[in-house]
Amino acid sequence: MARFSFNQATAKHWPLAEAVSGCAAAGVPGIGLWREPVQEYGLARTAKLVRDTGLTVTSLCRGGFFTADDWRDDNRRAIEEAATLGTSVLVLVSGGLPAGSRDVDGARRRVVDALAELTPEAAAAGVTLAVEPLHPMFCADRCVIATLGQALDLAERFPPGVVGVVVDTYHVWWDDTVHDQIARAGERIAAFQVADWVTPLPAGVLLGRALPGEGCIDLRRLREAVDAAGYTGPIEVEVFDATLWSRPGPEILTATLRSYLTHLP
Amino acid sequence: MARFSFNQATAKHWPLAEAVSGCAAAGVPGIGLWREPVQEYGLARTAKLVRDTGLTVTSLCRGGFFTADDWRDDNRRAIEEAATLGTSVLVLVSGGLPAGSRDVDGARRRVVDALAELTPEAAAAGVTLAVEPLHPMFCADRCVIATLGQALDLAERFPPGVVGVVVDTYHVWWDDTVHDQIARAGERIAAFQVADWVTPLPAGVLLGRALPGEGCIDLRRLREAVDAAGYTGPIEVEVFDATLWSRPGPEILTATLRSYLTHLP
Numbered sequence: 001m002a003r004f005s006f007n008q009a010t011a012k013h014w015p016l017a018e019a020v021s022g023c024a025a026a027g028v029p030g031i032g033l034w035r036e037p038v039q040e041y042g043l044a045r046t047a048k049l050v051r052d053t054g055l056t057v058t059s060l061c062r063g064g065f066f067t068a069d070d071w072r073d074d075n076r077r078a079i080e081e082a083a084t085l086g087t088s089v090l091v092l093v094s095g096g097l098p099a100g101s102r103d104v105d106g107a108r109r110r111v112v113d114a115l116a117e118l119t120p121e122a123a124a125a126g127v128t129l130a131v132e133p134l135h136p137m138f139c140a141d142r143c144v145i146a147t148l149g150q151a152l153d154l155a156e157r158f159p160p161g162v163v164g165v166v167v168d169t170y171h172v173w174w175d176d177t178v179h180d181q182i183a184r185a186g187e188r189i190a191a192f193q194v195a196d197w198v199t200p201l202p203a204g205v206l207l208g209r210a211l212p213g214e215g216c217i218d219l220r221r222l223r224e225a226v227d228a229a230g231y232t233g234p235i236e237v238e239v240f241d242a243t244l245w246s247r248p249g250p251e252i253l254t255a256t257l258r259s260y261l262t263h264l265p
Numbered sequence: 266m267a268r269f270s271f272n273q274a275t276a277k278h279w280p281l282a283e284a285v286s287g288c289a290a291a292g293v294p295g296i297g298l299w300r301e302p303v304q305e306y307g308l309a310r311t312a313k314l315v316r317d318t319g320l321t322v323t324s325l326c327r328g329g330f331f332t333a334d335d336w337r338d339d340n341r342r343a344i345e346e347a348a349t350l351g352t353s354v355l356v357l358v359s360g361g362l363p364a365g366s367r368d369v370d371g372a373r374r375r376v377v378d379a380l381a382e383l384t385p386e387a388a389a390a391g392v393t394l395a396v397e398p399l400h401p402m403f404c405a406d407r408c409v410i411a412t413l414g415q416a417l418d419l420a421e422r423f424p425p426g427v428v429g430v431v432v433d434t435y436h437v438w439w440d441d442t443v444h445d446q447i448a449r450a451g452e453r454i455a456a457f458q459v460a461d462w463v464t465p466l467p468a469g470v471l472l473g474r475a476l477p478g479e480g481c482i483d484l485r486r487l488r489e490a491v492d493a494a495g496y497t498g499p500i501e502v503e504v505f506d507a508t509l510w511s512r513p514g515p516e517i518l519t520a521t522l523r524s525y526l527t528h529l530p
Binding site: 097101102103104108135136137139140141146147150153173174175176197199200201202203204205215216217218 | 362406468480483
């Protein structure tokens with residue numbers, strides 16, 4: 001379990017303080033946090049809480065959404081928050097097309113420009129901007145970066161350590177080039193997240209993910225690929241599923257840990 | 266309107282004979298047919314009907330589904346049906362993963378093997394096996410061929426004219442390499458289908474398509490790209506949308522034609 005990290009969105013309704021102490025009590029070494037619950041609990045207070053429990057914050061979700069009007073300030077705050085929480089990984093989801101736009105190339109250029117603006121502050125804070133390609137079904141409304149290859153084309157314009165990529169099994173498994181792209185990514189891999197693919201997809205498609213082993217992704221092969229590429233960091237399980245969310249937090253953690261231990265190491 | 270073709274699945278509940286005569290009466294030059302309604306109306310009877318009305322059958326949907334037990338016989342029948350209907354384009358959707366499988370590479374190898382078996386009969390019948398990449402959200406359950414690049418890697422193992430590809434805007438628009446791949450495709454483009462992308466996606470995601478112009482795809486740019494690649498064939502509008510389907514067939518045809526004329530030529 002040394003590499004296991006519990007992304008708090010897997011138990012969306014578990015209050016932050018309980019999730020942190022629940023993970024610590026279960027001997028879980030790492031937790032992935034989200035900005036909204038951190039802000040709600042208080043940034044400094046969260047930082048102290050995780051420090052006191054000895055838990056590692058493996059990532060902060062999320063910056064990005066570069067089509068929003070306040071993207072600059074919001075992403076600067078996100079970099080500071082990551083640094084305060086002691087994590088070097090800020091997950092960035094680029095945002096989709098602006099309302100009414102059909103210019104996907106333009107939206108993608110905007111991501112490059114935004115990263116260029118943010119990199120000095122990220123570098124100064126010791127935070128890696130971890131660009132996450134989302135599954136192409138989110139291209140219009142959440143993330144115009146749709147493949148790992150595309151994320152790497154973007155990241156490689158900047159120094160490694162400052163801009164990296166997230167490999168999330170749910171988003172990349174279908175891609176026939178994914179193993180080549182993981183090998184290419186090498187030290188750019190800033191985070192490895194895991195969820196499984198099940199069908200049918202629910203309306204809105206956001207909450208259709210499943211615990212490792214419940215779906216059709218060869219998770220172990222992808223884990224071996226990121227390892228072979230040189231990644232030695234945490235393996236963060238991040239599942240959005242309304243049925244799972246309806247269970248008590250400690251039960252979700254137990255189920256997640258069991259799935260992880262059966263299907264990843 | 267010279268290149269317009271009405272895919273009959275756009276008006277799923279419009280009886281075949283009415284759809285054919287409705288298209289002919291509206292001066293529509295082409296229609297894309299589906300095997301199930303053709304079988305229901307009778308293959309020879311359908312062939313005679315379209316011949317009598319002077320309508321061109323621009324494609325037959327669909328063969329493929331190579332993970333089904335009877336794929337060989339079923340695809341042989343599909344080739345014969347296409348030839349009988351006088352169309353040279355048999356759209357192939359590969360099928361997803363077999364139940365319980367996590368071996369997406371294996372499923373993809375099976376597609377290559379199946380095509381190799383079918384090409385002699387297709388060539389003899391004068392029918393192009395038109396491999397359609399579906400959007401990656403269908404990879405698990407409908408089609409392990411998820412990008413145009415992947416479809417071309419597959420098609421290029423076989424002679425042009427025998428194995429081609431379908432470019433469907435709905436399935437490929439999100440791909441940052443799609444314009445390069447369309448240029449690469451050249452004479453391999455056996456069909457060009459059009460639908461628009463709208464969100465949120467409905468449960469099951471199959472019926473979430475929209476008429477041209479209602480969504481976020483730059484359809485005209487993709488049409489210009491297939492033209493620039495040398496494609497001079499029909500432009501088939503194929504939209505699966507439960508609300509659209511609930512309208513009378515003639516209304517659907519009118520709306521489809523209006524969308525097409527506004528957003529494609």
